[in-house]
Amino acid sequence: MAASGDEEVVGWLRAFSRPSSQQMLHEADRLIRQAKTQHGFAVVLMRISLSSDKYDIAVSQLAAIVLKQVVEASWDEDAKFVIAEGDKDVLRQGALQGMMTGTDEARRQYKEVVKVIVEEDWPARWGDLVPRLGEVIKSESNPRLLEGALLVLYQVMRKYENADKKGREMKNQLVVETFPVLLSFLGHLSGMSSAEASAVQKAVLKIFYSAVRYRLPPMLRDENILAPWLQRMVEIVRAPLPAGEPVDADLRKEWAPWKVKKWCFSIFYKIFQTYGDPVHAKKNKAKRKWARGFAKTYGVSLTQVALEVASGVQQGRYIPEMVSNKVLLYLGVAVRHSSTWVVLAPHAGDLIKSVLFPVAALSEDEHDLWETDPDEFIRVNYDILGEYYRLKSHAVQLISTLVELRSEVAFQPCLDLVIGTFNEQRARPDDEAVCRRFEGAMHVFGCLQEYFENNGDTFLDMVQRTIAEYIMPQFTSPRGYLAARATHVFAMYTELLTDRELVMAGVRGVLDNLSNTD
Numbered sequence: 001m002a003a004s005g006d007e008e009v010v011g012w013l014r015a016f017s018r019p020s021s022q023q024m025l026h027e028a029d030r031l032i033r034q035a036k037t038q039h040g041f042a043v044v045l046m047r048i049s050l051s052s053d054k055y056d057i058a059v060s061q062l063a064a065i066v067l068k069q070v071v072e073a074s075w076d077e078d079a080k081f082v083i084a085e086g087d088k089d090v091l092r093q094g095a096l097q098g099m100m101t102g103t104d105e106a107r108r109q110y111k112e113v114v115k116v117i118v119e120e121d122w123p124a125r126w127g128d129l130v131p132r133l134g135e136v137i138k139s140e141s142n143p144r145l146l147e148g149a150l151l152v153l154y155q156v157m158r159k160y161e162n163a164d165k166k167g168r169e170m171k172n173q174l175v176v177e178t179f180p181v182l183l184s185f186l187g188h189l190s191g192m193s194s195a196e197a198s199a200v201q202k203a204v205l206k207i208f209y210s211a212v213r214y215r216l217p218p219m220l221r222d223e224n225i226l227a228p229w230l231q232r233m234v235e236i237v238r239a240p241l242p243a244g245e246p247v248d249a250d251l252r253k254e255w256a257p258w259k260v261k262k263w264c265f266s267i268f269y270k271i272f273q274t275y276g277d278p279v280h281a282k283k284n285k286a287k288r289k290w291a292r293g294f295a296k297t298y299g300v301s302l303t304q305v306a307l308e309v310a311s312g313v314q315q316g317r318y319i320p321e322m323v324s325n326k327v328l329l330y331l332g333v334a335v336r337h338s339s340t341w342v343v344l345a346p347h348a349g350d351l352i353k354s355v356l357f358p359v360a361a362l363s364e365d366e367h368d369l370w371e372t373d374p375d376e377f378i379r380v381n382y383d384i385l386g387e388y389y390r391l392k393s394h395a396v397q398l399i400s401t402l403v404e405l406r407s408e409v410a411f412q413p414c415l416d417l418v419i420g421t422f423n424e425q426r427a428r429p430d431d432e433a434v435c436r437r438f439e440g441a442m443h444v445f446g447c448l449q450e451y452f453e454n455n456g457d458t459f460l461d462m463v464q465r466t467i468a469e470y471i472m473p474q475f476t477s478p479r480g481y482l483a484a485r486a487t488h489v490f491a492m493y494t495e496l497l498t499d500r501e502l503v504m505a506g507v508r509g510v511l512d513n514l515s516n517t518d
Helices: 002-019 022-035 043-048 058-076 087-100 104-122 129-138 143-158 165-190 197-212 223-238 249-254 256-274 285-314 321-333 336-360 364-372 374-382 384-389 393-405 407-426 432-447 448-456 460-476 478-492 500-515
Strands: none
Touching: 002 022, 002 043, 002 058, 043 058, 043 087, 043 104, 058 104, 087 104, 087 129, 087 143, 087 197, 104 143, 129 143, 143 165, 143 197, 165 223, 197 223, 197 256, 197 432, 223 256, 223 285, 249 256, 256 285, 256 321, 321 336, 321 393, 336 393, 336 407, 336 432, 364 374, 364 432, 364 478, 374 432, 374 448, 374 478, 393 407, 393 432, 393 448, 393 460, 407 460, 432 448, 432 460, 432 478, 460 478, 460 500, 478 500
């Protein structure tokens, strides 16, 4: 297509995005579909998508979306229609520019474009990509351009996340070539306090996470190389937030300074859980030695950092769930190791009482969901597949881990809190706040089932008495969320109970609830 074709395509896109009639919409759609199999069309779309200053935003965004569709359908050499090699040369360079200078919406589309091109063409047909990105990272000072370049490098690293031997060799070489520059760059950014700098830090950490996700590169097994990376991440976690934190709850969760802290803990958890656990490396002497060294050398200091964040929850400071989730996952690993347990043990009681139990309680948002959409409430709270993403599930799982592995410190305080909350609800059954805490206490009691089962008949009488006195009466609670939790807890204990009359009474209660149309 000639340059005049740009304006023609702009007309189609404008008609498609703001049609004055159904006929105009259908005609624009037909012309766009037809053009998708014409050489040069993708290049025109790229020019339009990167000219948001020349065309209105709806047109440039739609051009980026259609470009993504064309690349996904026609880049592969086995496709029915294949983009011409000359066009591909232009698009490779344009994709890099789109990631660096495009609008947020255009960048979202170009991310998918880059993903396809990297998968098909790097390194064979796009061999200069990584050197070019390295030059940008070394010389550029504009945070947005830097973030775009780093996100392209992230797509390159992701290509070999879970690769075969040859792919792992490529990844390891990529780590050797880029990580010294990235570490130096991360250190430079640590002196900057802004949301823009945090976005760039986040992009660097995503590259690091991708590199270690499935296998630890040999270079990072050298503690002289790994230590500075972890130290930079600790500094990021401990750094105060920059000015400008959004008030809106949704924007707050997406704010880069919080997200970069989340990525730090994602990395701490991934390395500790996957490579720093001697149990996972018991068949390999060298890996086992490295794991033990990690737990002693880094695990202790990282556990201290995790406890600092947990204390913020205890003090009522706002910490997004995405950060708290990763902190609790990390602490779940720290419980298992003697070197990190020494740090965690003195705080275990406060952690259970002031952090985990409050998190386990039914939140106001969950209560509102029950009132407005009980079906969705049940789906969200009892969906096994969704447990990994719920802060409450992580809190209850950490309690379970503490009780199972460190019962001498955790069991009795945990049981006292459960029974204390049960008695509080019995004394104040109409207090909504108490009932929400009671729902959480039942959840915790349910997670203790495995511990009780592993201890034979030691706790059987107490368990059956607790089921009879506190759990089963909630089958008929006017608060449906309590009836739902009680039913779930009873189901968890059915195989442990030996009192036949108790079991039958519980089954009848569950059946009555199922037949209750209210």
